Amino acid sequence: MPFWGIEQQNQYFTLQKSQEPGNIIFKNVFSTIKNLLDAKQPPYRILFHKDLESVCLQIAISESREAIESAWDWIKINMLPELENISSSFAKEEYVVKKVNAIVSETATNSDADELIQDNNIRNASRTFKKTFDVPATERLVNYYSCSCNSRQGWMYISENFVGFYSYLLGFELKILIELKEVKDIIKEPIRKLFRHSLRIITKDSKEYLFTNMFKRDEVYDLLIQLASDSIQRLLKSTTSKALKDSTTNAINHSPISRESKPEDGDTLISPSSRTNNPLKTILQHRKQNERFRQLFRLPEEEQLIDSINVTYYFQSTTAKATVEKIKHLGILYLSQNFLCFGSSNDTAVLASDMDQSPCSVILPLYTITRLERINNDTYRSELILTIWHKMTHNFKVDIR
Structure with missing residues (x-):
């Protein structure tokens, strides 16, 4: 001090x-x-x-x-x-x-957006990051990590558009700032005796930076991959928007629509309304969950995951011998604005001998559900019985045993 x-x-x-x-x-x-x-x-x-x-x-x-x-x-x-x-x-x-x-x-x-960050450590690190590096005042820090670079221990700062490293040891200063849109590749280095938990960043001008002693390497890798992809997407969108704007200037000038200055789609990482309420790292995690959810069930880009819960899914199937079999799957029930989805978990199904081993995926548009019943009993905390237009019933049970 x-x-x-x-x-x-x-x-x-x-x-x-x-x-x-x-x-x-x-x-x-x-x-x-x-x-x-x-x-x-x-x-x-x-x-x-x-x-x-x-x-x-x-x-x-x-x-x-x-x-x-x-x-x-x-x-x-x-x-x-x-x-x-x-x-x-x-x-x-x-x-x-x-x-x-x-x-x-x-x-x-x-x-000052930094004052709105609830985490004291992130808020203080954000101030240090802006003071140390020549970055815009509006740049927002996502997280920071302890690591080494060029055999010098220091701190890695990861923001929306930059990754920085700073070290000061016994009068010798090392300062590195990399713009994410200039990153060509991010590689997890094999674990070695002297350079454990290493991460290599390669830029478009063929410069390489090796960061070692990174105990949260997987977390840093996933975060950098996501932010670098976002940075490239914003660059592509802004370039495309500028080209379209330049080619239609005369039409816009004669348009009756108001030409007030508005941000282009993709210019900001998140909406302004959510900036002051949630830490940026949490918002990025939610975005990643939403992307995985949409990819898993092939849903439109505007769908956002609202909630999920572990359930057992039951439905009746008629065999070739006209007998009715009750098939059940263990998995997760997902809810979004317009869909109710179920995905089976193979890892969990193996633990129960009576579970069907084949994967199961169910996608129900909410408008197709005509009836919803909730039943409580001793075995399960609750059971949801859904009836859709085709008179087919879907049972979801929440097991607490």
Whole structure:
């Protein structure tokens, strides 16, 4: 953690500036520890203390002296007079906390997307990523991982459009930034004694980067593959949209439709409405689940998975001898906006000797369901009996044994 020196102080607030050791050796060691722990902090901060013996509350941080002094002046004008009229020290602290939270919420809603990230580690890593690399302020961090590159331990940062690596060890700095649309190949390297859990990234200009000591290599690989594909798709869509726009400029100019500036399809990774509610990593996982769901049942691209549950599917089949057999499959029941789908699980079916071994897939458009019954009994928590237009019944049982 940095050492702090006092710049300004009054009865309730203290403005401090971080100070690094003067000795060059201690300075390098100090910077190395901060990098390894990912504990970089802005050089300026303001603390609130309700009394001399209480723990201080950090209420403001800044990268520049001008910004922190502006906050200091605002505090003296808008908060100090109110604190003088409050007698209880606990009431003073409560007032400051509520005031600062209100300001942070309003500021975050209007400008800083990082403030809307609920995960403190991701939020701090996002600030470090933007401070370290020359990326747009709107770039959003997905996740970060500890790894090595060129035998130097550091941190890999993965955002919507970039993958970056930063290391600072004993005065030597290594900084790598790769744009995902320039990635040609991502390869899992074989496990070796010295380079375990390795991942190699090859760019279009034939540059290669080997990242080692990556304990979550499979997770990083899947994430990079997904983001690189998204980046290429956005590039192709934007290129196609621009070509179409250039070729139809005259028609658009004479069109009665309003020409207000709107984002092109695919320009953003997710819709703006979902940006402030869910972490980006969770949204990407949901997108991956939706893609697998649509591929499994060959559904339209607009279908989104709403929920799924493990069930046992029963249906009756008439054989050539006119006998009725009751066939059952263990699997998963999926629900989307317009479909109810079932897919059998072969791995689970093997465990039960009475389960039919052949795969089973059922796709029911919701509009074909004419009747729905729910039955509770002792063996199963619930049983759903669906009747469709063709008078065929489908039984789904949720087994809790």
